[in-house]
Amino acid sequence: MKASWKAGVFAGLVLPTSMMILAACGGSGDGAETAAVDADPAMVEAAEAREEGFKSLGRNFKTIKDNMDAGNAASDAALAAIDEVEVLADDLPNWFPEGSGPETGTDTEALPAIWEEPEAFQGKISDFQAAVTELGAAGESGDAAAISAAFGNVGKTCGSCHDDFREDD
Ligand code: HEC
Structure with missing residues (x-):
């Protein structure tokens, strides 16, 4: 005992x-x-929050696409998703604090180039935000054709940033 x-x-x-x-x-x-x-716990958190931010961006973008495909580009759901994309696009520059990249040891797909080539990265953000502003204006107009066109242009800026600054799947 x-x-x-x-x-x-x-x-x-x-x-x-x-x-x-x-x-x-x-x-x-x-x-x-x-x-x-x-890794700095705050940076691990930032990397995880970024992933959530992009997931939300992806979901809202898909909502717009699904409504377009269904012939409802100017539906209430699509317009709400456009609003959400605008909010996220405004916030996106805050998602990349220095130190929140691969050094966090998370499964982040953010490439070191984001912090090594800040001007090139900022250029992608600016292109994206400009395209989202156009999408927002199209949403305001309620014109389905304008929304579809602006959506396509935003999509190009998503892909263009992913090409250079996100790890390939
Ligand atoms: C300025 C650059 C940039 C723009 C613009 C951009 N992305 Fe990304 N995206 C990234 C980076 C970098 C990652 C990787 C983030 C990480 O893993 O930390 C990413 C990740 C993602 C992910 C994966 C999230 C996950 O599950 O890990 C999705 C979905 C996504 N982006 C969708 C979009 C969509 C949709 C748009 C346009 C509406 C867009 N992105 C615009 C840079 C960008």
């Missing part, structure tokens, strides 16, 4: 330390997880 009681206390004292060591070593021990041990 005494011995096992002692063993229990001993285990209780030792366990937290050994768990910390295990956590620090990471599960599979590949390079990315090792890097994550040193």
Whole structure:
């Protein structure tokens, strides 16, 4: 009894330390997880928030497309999604704090070029925002043909940024 009681206390004292060591070593021990041990938690959070932001952008963009395909380019749902894309496009420049790239050890697809070539990256953001402004104006007009045309132009700017600054799938 005494011995096992002692063993229990001993285990209780030792366990937290050994768990910390295990956590620090990471599960599979590949390079990315090792890097994550040193990563700034705020930057890990920023990378994860960015992924959520892009997922939301993707969902809203798809809503517009689905409505266009159904012949409802100016539906309430499409117009609401256009509004949402405008909000996200305004916010997008804040999604890339320095240090939130691959060094976070997350599964981010953001390429280091974003921070190495800030002017080129800013150019992609500006092209995108300009196209989204046009889409917003088309949405205001309620003109389905104008929305479809502007949607296509925004799509080109999404792809153009992905070509240079997002890891290939
Ligand atoms: C200025 C550059 C830029 C523009 C413009 C841009 N993207 Fe991206 N996008 C990225 C980068 C970089 C990533 C990778 C983010 C990451 O993994 O950290 C990404 C990731 C994504 C993802 C993947 C999210 C996930 O699940 O990980 C989707 C979906 C996406 N973008 C959709 C869009 C759509 C739709 C548009 C246009 C309406 C767009 N993007 C415009 C740079 C851009």
